Amino acid sequence: MANDDLAFLPPGVSQADFAAALAEWRSIAGAEFVSADPDRLASYSKVMLPVPAARHRPAGFVAPASVEEVQAVVKVAERYGIPLWTISTGKNLGYGDAAPATPGQVVLDLKRMNRILEVDETLGYALVEPGVTYMQLKQYLEANSIPLWISFPSSGPVAGPMGNTLDRGVGYNRYGQHFENFCGLEVVLADGSLLRTGMGGVENSREWNVYRWGYGPWVDGIFSQSNFGVVTKIGIWLMPKPPMSLGFLCGWNDDEGMGKGIDVVRHLHLNKVIENAVLGHTMYHIAQTRRRADIYDGPGAIPRARVKEICNEMGLGIWGHITTLYGTEEQIEVNLKIAREAFAATGGQFMTERDPGIRETPFHHWNLNMTNEPTLTEFTIYNYKGGGGSSWLAPVVRCEGSEALRQFNLMHGVLDEYGFDYIGGFLIGGRHAEQLTDILYDRNDAEEMDRARRCYLAMIEALHGAGYGIYRTSTTFMDDVAETYGPAQRALNRRLKLALDPKGILAPGKSGITA
């Protein structure tokens, strides 16, 4: 028997209508895959956000098993005016997890749609459904001896390519800019109609997953970080396994070194000597291996001098740059020589993977990420403080040392003011970097949790005031971040929303967009 909570309802929907919709969904997806029972909603209700979970409480979930079922589910939602919050694997850790942006949405969970529909070894792509995880795809490739590599994000082992790509996540190998390396979408629109983008519109096309742009307006982009449709298939480009790879590292003992490093990385990246790069603050690694209480028990944020001290104790620099070179041995040798000389000019400490010591450094896991070995190492930062609070913040910055330093100091200043530690680093795209930072807090401490919320808002404001935009945020702050991108973008997004989902059924609040 269904133990639905018909006291907690989608906004503006009557108990009778909600019950009727649940019944219709059960007839579509099967009784066990639809529920409004609070016990069964636990996995959709857990958040790491700095607000009470009630602010993101779902009213139910429905988990269809096929595109046709998604179409039918969406039509029912539209008829009853029930908002659907779509998730693929639901592992949007620290960005809102599986919970909706606003309370009372029904989670449209696509995890049952987890087929790998096609892998093309020659052309290097996979066509997958929303529920496919990175690990599942990796295991499939290995089981079938297909020499293709996946670009995993830090959440690689638990997350999946659909959600990460559509949220414009980034990874670490040649294809680390995930939004540049997908090709072809299938989308269910709010009226239940089905669309294949690009070459997917051409009957019997074999180019759907090899040529991105199709003919006429390229619409794929509007289905990312948005709520204009439910994406049910995605083509993902995979990297041919290189003949060889070699990671190298360069570390610096001060922030000025990081600035010099950023300039070198940009130069090498734009000249195609290197193709990927992370430049991380050592605190990010300390947070993975130490508990805060063991390294600092004073008031407020951990002082910079103390951070330096811990780094020295651990024999580490304050900043570490990591790149993996790919190619034949000769290609790698040539590029390594160029990179080594360029980094030497920064005064940093340089080592390659040939030095076994590199495996002892806390930066090594990134080399694993860069060579088809996903790790969850980074998420051990959640043990640093405990208490389950995490809010990722990722402003974009020009890939210039002076700019990176300026943004770093700005963010560090806000964190200091609110008493939170700087735990972050730069993911380098070439012309830009994302400064990925995590605010960690104890969700059992109401004061600290609310301070984290205020800190996040202060950070958005400080960054905005300095001309910086944030590329991705958690469900709690979507409206605040959208506001910093100005009224013209918000107005356009609203016009598109009204054109494609006039009743506002799909994921209201996503990226600050409502009908």
Place this chain on the structure above:
Amino acid sequence: MANDDLAFLPPGVSQADFAAALAEWRSIAGAEFVSADPDRLASYSKVMLPVPAARHRPAGFVAPASVEEVQAVVKVAERYGIPLWTISTGKNLGYGDAAPATPGQVVLDLKRMNRILEVDETLGYALVEPGVTYMQLKQYLEANSIPLWISFPSSGPVAGPMGNTLDRGVGYNRYGQHFENFCGLEVVLADGSLLRTGMGGVENSREWNVYRWGYGPWVDGIFSQSNFGVVTKIGIWLMPKPPMSLGFLCGWNDDEGMGKGIDVVRHLHLNKVIENAVLGHTMYHIAQTRRRADIYDGPGAIPRARVKEICNEMGLGIWGHITTLYGTEEQIEVNLKIAREAFAATGGQFMTERDPGIRETPFHHWNLNMTNEPTLTEFTIYNYKGGGGSSWLAPVVRCEGSEALRQFNLMHGVLDEYGFDYIGGFLIGGRHAEQLTDILYDRNDAEEMDRARRCYLAMIEALHGAGYGIYRTSTTFMDDVAETYGPAQRALNRRLKLALDPKGILAPGKSGITA
């Protein structure tokens, strides 16, 4: 005095209203930059298309000088219901030139907006207005000793980056996929409102032209190959001048060689040994240097045997592949060695730029295109037959030898049937190629011109029947090509059009889209 032709009117617009709109535009843009005088419309009326010019006859033109003037001009057009056909430099040669898709549109000519607003040497980008030409940008870079290279399309010397990028044109250096290498748009919408995309929405952002995606739905794509707005600024990424470059060529004497070559190119491209590639049919080059009457006077299309004969007489293979390697001397040596070995396995004839003979080959102009030297060499094909008829056709194909052969033979068969010569080749993107082909015909010969039109339509149908889509077409065939991408895409495009331009003021018919 204005010598306007108030007998030829925009569809559904009265003479009085048209006169009133022209008067308003004159007060906005200046009297000399607005006209409906047929003499002054000559440059907007000339077409190479296989239909009478009347089918693409403009009713007038207006050439504003600033974004504010564009906004005002668009508002007037919306008020009077007058369609505006936007052009930047208007050199869409063989794709419709500067003329509108349907008769009676007023050409919104943005050539006066030709400022280079910013060039960033460090981060490698330029922010330009619509009227900026590739040559203008090149001269600016040279005059200011800025070591950045431009990716020119074949029309480089006369065309401009805005129009080419938004039509998703391709070029030849590292940044040859132009649609992957722009960053940030400014757009005037049909209601006259102004939008900056991506980071451009953030006040005082310095990331507008370095980070593409911004926050929320990425909308830039919907302003390409479409009529949803008038783009008034675009950020273009420029390639740092490499330390060195070296072109190489591989030629084959039969179509099977081409197939093998395509497979090698894909392999090298996906493994980042090479970054650009053209694989051209020698007829494309013969058409640049010979007149058809001198090589063949029989009936119908030039027979394949005769083509082979001419190639032999000229000491050329039938297909030639061209790539330019970039980097330091050491990088180039290593990659050249890999490429040389891979091509050797195809049995093709290999030579590098170090062999002075390469300059005598008709393929050499592509090495120039690949090294910042634009040429108009390709457009000398218009002398091959004379008579001013040209219709480019560019289907997409998987970058696989067997697929390339299949599509080539299909297209060759249709051309044979209609009595036109195959003049084309493959521009390689990595996982896909575009088979760029030009149908040449005498526009003074009504039978031949109509045969060309029928041939083009037959080609669309044959390609569609075999599962192929065309990435770009001329204004005459936009509706036909759009149709091959299926009803779901057309329906979505129409919904977007109605949302953004409900009165259908902007470029009706572009990519088959009307309000």
